Amino acid sequence: MKRKLFGAVMAAVFVVGTFSGCKSDDKPTENVSNIKTIGTNDYGWEIPEKTFEFSFYQKGQINPDDTEKTTKLLKKYILDEFNVKINKIVYDTDANERFNLMLSSGKYPEVMTGLSKADVVRLQQLGKLKDITSYVDKYGSNIKNELGDYYNRYLDEDNKLYKLPYAWGLLPIPDYSAHIRLDWYKELGKPKFETPEEYYEILKKMVDKHPKDENGKKTYALSWNQYCSINTIAGVWGLKNGYKEDNEHNLTHWINTSEGREFTEFYNKVYRDGMLDPDSFTNKYDDWKAKFSGERIAGHIGPWWQSWNAGHEVWQKLDKKWSDEQRYVQVKLKDKDADKAYLSPKDTTGWGYTVITDKCKNPEMIIKFLNAAITPNGTRLFAWGVPNLENSNWNFKDGKWSFNQKSKEEIINTTYDYEEHDLLGPNKFWLIHPQGAMSDNLKVNAWIDQCFNDEAKWKKIMNDNLRDTVYDNSAMSQIDFLADNPITVKKQQVKDIIDTYWAKTVLSKTEKEFNKNYEDMKKKLIKAGVNELQKYMTEQYKINVEKWGK
Numbered sequence: 001m002k003r004k005l006f007g008a009v010m011a012a013v014f015v016v017g018t019f020s021g022c023k024s025d026d027k028p029t030e031n032v033s034n035i036k037t038i039g040t041n042d043y044g045w046e047i048p049e050k051t052f053e054f055s056f057y058q059k060g061q062i063n064p065d066d067t068e069k070t071t072k073l074l075k076k077y078i079l080d081e082f083n084v085k086i087n088k089i090v091y092d093t094d095a096n097e098r099f100n101l102m103l104s105s106g107k108y109p110e111v112m113t114g115l116s117k118a119d120v121v122r123l124q125q126l127g128k129l130k131d132i133t134s135y136v137d138k139y140g141s142n143i144k145n146e147l148g149d150y151y152n153r154y155l156d157e158d159n160k161l162y163k164l165p166y167a168w169g170l171l172p173i174p175d176y177s178a179h180i181r182l183d184w185y186k187e188l189g190k191p192k193f194e195t196p197e198e199y200y201e202i203l204k205k206m207v208d209k210h211p212k213d214e215n216g217k218k219t220y221a222l223s224w225n226q227y228c229s230i231n232t233i234a235g236v237w238g239l240k241n242g243y244k245e246d247n248e249h250n251l252t253h254w255i256n257t258s259e260g261r262e263f264t265e266f267y268n269k270v271y272r273d274g275m276l277d278p279d280s281f282t283n284k285y286d287d288w289k290a291k292f293s294g295e296r297i298a299g300h301i302g303p304w305w306q307s308w309n310a311g312h313e314v315w316q317k318l319d320k321k322w323s324d325e326q327r328y329v330q331v332k333l334k335d336k337d338a339d340k341a342y343l344s345p346k347d348t349t350g351w352g353y354t355v356i357t358d359k360c361k362n363p364e365m366i367i368k369f370l371n372a373a374i375t376p377n378g379t380r381l382f383a384w385g386v387p388n389l390e391n392s393n394w395n396f397k398d399g400k401w402s403f404n405q406k407s408k409e410e411i412i413n414t415t416y417d418y419e420e421h422d423l424l425g426p427n428k429f430w431l432i433h434p435q436g437a438m439s440d441n442l443k444v445n446a447w448i449d450q451c452f453n454d455e456a457k458w459k460k461i462m463n464d465n466l467r468d469t470v471y472d473n474s475a476m477s478q479i480d481f482l483a484d485n486p487i488t489v490k491k492q493q494v495k496d497i498i499d500t501y502w503a504k505t506v507l508s509k510t511e512k513e514f515n516k517n518y519e520d521m522k523k524k525l526i527k528a529g530v531n532e533l534q535k536y537m538t539e540q541y542k543i544n545v546e547k548w549g550k
Helices: 003-016 064-082 095-105 117-125 133-139 141-154 182-187 196-209 230-236 258-272 285-293 304-318 363-373 376-384 405-412 418-422 457-469 486-506 511-528 530-548
Strands: 018-020 037-040 046-048 051-061 084-091 111-115 164-166 176-181 243-245 251-253 299-303 328-331 344-346 352-356 394-397 400-403 441-445 470-472
Touching (some): 111 117, 176 457, 182 328, 230 299, 251 530, 352 363, 457 470
Parallel strands (some): 051 084, 051 111
Antiparallel strands (some): 111 352, 164 352, 176 328, 243 251
16 A cells, blocks of 8 residues: 555644545635645555545434444544545434435535435535536546446436436345245245245145244234335236336336236235234334244245344354254245246446535545545445454455455354444445446455355355346336426325225235225225326336336
8 A cells, every 4th residue: 555655644644634525614625636645545546645524414314323333443444544534424313304404404515325316306406416527527437437338327418417326236136035934844845836825825834833932922924014015025926116017118007907906815815814913014123023033924025134134143143952944045936927026126227326515615536535436446345344354354455355254154154243244334335336246356246245145055045046036127216206296296195005005905804895995095096196107107117218228
């Protein structure tokens, strides 16, 4: 690194003081070309002589104390190795309320991340964003190279660049699946299944053999929690993110399809059989996790990690007799009439955006920093956290990187402690790096626990089972819903009705009550504008398919 050179001058640097990248109350800083540097580190970053400092706000409801704890080591490492001080700002309040308050008060920092496209357009219309086109042209060669063909997706109608993506790229692994408890399943002789009905019959037999937990509380075939999604269920019936697509790319909302009624009837049957957790639609995740870890749920349809986090990752710590097959495995379900199950939609464009606001006085240095952060080794640092410690996820010395064998083995053997490794700061400064494969190694990506899938037995089983349920949904995910578009209001009204009335319909006690509740829900959705939403989705989807490909 030039680490020795860096260390030799650090004392002098702090005597000189720090310069801030973008604080709103500062005078304009010197141009980046005039900033003195003291060498280049192994990440390709030209180390400034004076400490460069900037702040960024991450939109979301995030606990500040937890953030302080999980960014402490990474923040120090970046200061030591880059001579850059980063201040991350989060609030444990409603994200949209906080965002609106920041805009109305004018108290927002120089960099913001976690923004939706609508947030970006709003900031742009208010004149609160820097046009970063020329800065990226001059200082962002890595940004352009890494984004490649995606880069043009982020330009506005005038070919100006106001936003950069984070969590972009394709990670071809499942996000959602059906789950089944393996040891209970093996007791039945592992009968084959493919359809949701066949799956449910097996779950019922499992519950018959294990009707209560050790405390005498009832066991259920299925449950639900706040992170489960109707769109995942719709995917089992062959719909894409809640919409049925025909050969000409016309989209039909699930409420207007026969499949929508079928998957709602499926859950209602489970409920009327007494096999659905009655607290399903009031369960917060922690409540659900306690019930799941308490061995009261035979199956699950939702995010793959939930049955790991609430299942064997709990049991292997608490049960000395725990066996490796006392876990849930992730499996595909497909309705008999569906051509394919679409369980895991992927947005290659990114999860959201990072912007530089009008508060920033030195956007050149921010772009230079992001240019270093987006490289493969920059991604390893910001995605995997601090290297070279005993429990690090990776090592990085003299410009060469390697996995930490201890952490690798723990991931493969499913003994990896996520809370411990979270203190290394993985993905805590997620400003620009991808979630997909890194350009220097197509088998390595931003999620350290997804880098050894061919070696990790249970991950390999999951990926093999679900490989054809993953699909690129960028053309649908990137449809704009801006604040001044009347359809945006209709979209929210549709969501609110579904959130309330789908659960009510599932919990119908009789077939007659189900039919009434389902029709009432459909009428309310039509009145709220679901058909107009469907029409808008189709129009915009076709435009994106034409521009980007399906």
